[in-house]
Amino acid sequence: APETEAPTEVPAATPEHTRTGMSKASLKQAYIDNLFYIQGRFREVATPHDLYMAAAFTVRDRMLDRWVKSAQVYKTSHARTVCYLSAEYLLGPHLANNLVNLGISEVARRAGEELDLDFEAILEEEEEPGLGNGGLGRLAACYMDSLATVQIPAIGYGIRYEFGIFDQDIQNGWQVERSDTWLRNGNPWEIPRPKISFPVRYGGHTEHSRDQAGRSRVRWVADMVVSGVAFDTPVLGYGVGNVNLLRLWKAEAPESFDFQVFNVGDYYGAVHAKIEAETISKVLYPNDEPEAGKELRLKQQYFFVSCSIQDMIRLHLNTVGPLETFHEKFVAQLNDTHPAIAVAELMRLLMDDHAMPWDAAWDITRNTFCYTNHTLLPEALETWSVALFERLLPRHLEIIYEINRRFLDTVRVRYLGDEARVARMSLIDETGGRRIRMAHLAVVGSRAVNGVAALHSELIKTTILKDFYEMSPERFHNVTNGVTPRRFIVVSNPRLAELITEFCGHDRWIRDLDCLRDLEEHAEDPALQARWREVKTAAKQDLALWLSQHGGVVLDPQTMMFDIQAKRMHEYKRQHLNVLHIIRVYQRLKQNPNLGMVPRAFIFGGKAAPGYYMAKLMIKLINSVAEVINNDPQVNGFIRVAFMADFNVKNGQRLYPAADLSEQISLAGKEASGTGNMKFSMNGALTVGTLDGANIEIRDEVGAENFFLFGMTAEEVRRKQAEGYRPWDYYHGDDELRSDIDLVTSGLFSHGDTNLFRPLADHLINQDPFMVLADYRAYLNCQDRISEVYDRPAEWDRMSILNVARMGKFSSDRSIRDYAERIWGIEPKPIGI
Ligand code: GPU
Secondary structure (H helix, E strand, C coil), X not given: CHHHHCCCCCCCCCCCCCCCCCCHHHHHHHHHHHHHHCCCCCHHHCCHHHHHHHHHHHHHHHHHHHHHHHHHHHHHCCCCEEEEECCCEEXXXXXXHHHHHHCCHHHHHHHHHHCCCCHHHHHHCCCCCEECCCHHHHHHHHHHHHHHHCCCCEEEEEECCCECCCEEEEECCEEEEECCCCCCCCCXXXXXXXXXXXXXXXXXXXXXXXXXXXCEEEEEECCEEEEEEEXXXXXXXXXXXXXXXXXXXXXXXXXXXXXXXXXXXXHHHHHHHHHHHHHCCCECCCCCCCCCCCHHHHHHXXXXXXXXXXXXXXXXXXXXXXXXXXXXXXXXXXXXXXCCCHHHHHHHHHHHHCCCCHHHHHHHHHHHEEEECCCCCHHHCXXXXXXHHHHHCHHHHHHHHHHHHHHHHHHHHHCCCCHHHHHHHCCEECCCCCEEEHHHHHHHCCCEEEECCHHHHHHXXXXXXXXXXXXXXXXXXXXXXXXXXXXXXXXXXXXXXXXXXXXXXXCHHHCCHHHHHHHHHHCCCHHHHHHHHHHHHHHHHHHHHHHHHCCCCCCCCCCCEEEXXXXXXXXXXXXXXXXXXXXXXXXXXXXXXXXXXXXXXXXXXXXXXXXXXXXXHHHHHHHHHHHHHHCCCCCCCCEEEEEECCCCHHHHHHHHHHCCEEEECCCCCCCCXXXXXXXXXXXXCEEEECCCCCHHHHHHHHCHHHCEECCCCHHHHHHHHHHCCCHHHXXXXXXXXXXXXXXXXXXXXXXXXXXXXXXXXXXXXXCCCCCHHHHHHHHHHHHHHHHHHHCCHHHHHHHHHHHHHCXXXXXXXXXXXXXXXXXXXXXXXXXXX
């Protein structure tokens, strides 16, 4: 562990040590040293990558002494620790963020200038670790930042995928995936820990026997074993001495890999087994909601969970002692059901390896885990076939059966004769092929269950987890998501950060986002409004320049409203509703070229799961509409459409500051929370949105008059679905809607091909599972209102300022404090600088 292997003494700091000194002089000296001694280069021959690496090591050095100190304090004080178990961490670039959290952005910039370095180019050089798909993975990354900042001892456990989320190219309007080789040039932020490694087994069978005392014992004889090796990344809090640990596991063939035992004389077979082992942490599955359900994915989940639980047990035995108090030392948060197998794994380790009886093991397990649900989409709820489990994890299947048997007994006693309820609550879905319901395993094995926004947490109780809520309502909670203002304001929008600091008169808001309220009194101040507008326009200029250099679309930041929808491509997020609005505006302009409208740039970004046909077709549609509009001189002074390829954290940081309008238009009841909505709003965008997920709470905070609301409520959606929704009636009942959809299939956007977009249009007219047509008219009306308000700059600016001023609630620091106080029962362990 870092706490035992790291040096215990940091050399005295006078004169300033090259590896810890924060002055400009020592940063310069350190940089030159690192370039020389780590990269083996002098300035004249250094590549841009060498220059980046030297900067990264200079910053990392300055984190390490805080890291070691944190580990020492956490260890000696036996601090209660949260372990965040997540299959995804969508971290984004480290360098700029770590500079901010260390508090040396400015001095580093000046040091760079004196060394004649191009600071921005060095930041650009970093390859971001894209170890996640979207919101769920990014949330884990924001939470790691906030855990350190609010000084909660924490370990983030996950997988060190060799290939993260694919890079997206757009070719001929279509998404093309390229593999993400982020480790190609090395990763300066991680420290390999080859000695922290655990065996993870798969397959085989179990043998049941009795020990001398007559207790039943189980031996799992596996037929495959891999090794999980730890790679540690320090996560520094903002302006504090606390540095937490992100520990990601890489799969390798075991060192003692025994050719004799596993493959008698079969050399090629043995090499193949090695390759198979390394495959486990090779690549992130690029699907979010729903899962792919592939065998390798289950192997990945068990792989990182097993390593993590073994590591926690090792740490506990090393520091505290007997495993009876495991749940007092650790709380483990399950980030959705991807790590839910942890419930069975902890039971297995306590019983089979540590000889604990069932009841004692269950008591510890139930008091260790907490589960966060992130979706209501029924098709996204994870299940695994019993047959696959039996083949891969035979011992865990036995344990799950026993958990289920005992659990269903309590259900039967509680609800006499209600066998339908028993079947609904079972961990095994017996309808069709038998499948294990991971959400049920997570709920039964956890002390607390939470949703990620108020509406979502309520809907959980009446839909997917209704029976569980009825049985134990006290275990259900809400923790509304949040995002880190360090990355999403300070790092990505430094001009806005500076302006906020000036008008608040302090920079306390960076650690206490409620302080943004100090801006409220200036919302109508023409001085602030003028500066506010300058900052927004400058960000729009940056984005416009970048887009013109990457993809070639030219947008006018001075005259155009920047209307942005950036998120994964999904039918439930309704990018096609946005497209229908664009087509409507286009048709209006064609009918009346003198229409005095507010010019708009419609900007999109987002990846589609490679196997999600309809999402890929939406990307093609956006790009096809863009091609026609951007090349039509009759309209392209008023509207333009841009699709930013490869939306990831880095590119997101270019978008959020530049948005005037944030599109949050999912069908009510489908988006668990959303977090992009918070990032946009924090950067002064106004939201056009439905009453879905955290939109509701954003609107409550900023005030209904500062939010553009449209569309059905979740309750109205439910009723309409129950009555029998007929999209066909809307299509025929609204001439403009019909003409917009018909234009999609007319061939105008597809060089005469009337079939290309037919599947999309037909699906809308006939099924429309996400009720695009039902919300179309309300959306258009709302968009018209938005244009009117945008035409009154003082009013718009006031609304924008108030949005930022009232975003305090959506700091992930608040979310983490909620978890710590209401769910985990963990106190901060402050470490000074
Ligand atoms: N989310 Br489940 C993902 O990004 N991927 C998933 O597999 C699942 C959920 C998202 C939700 O869609 C989004 O509404 C939420 O804000 C985010 O998780 C974090 O909670």
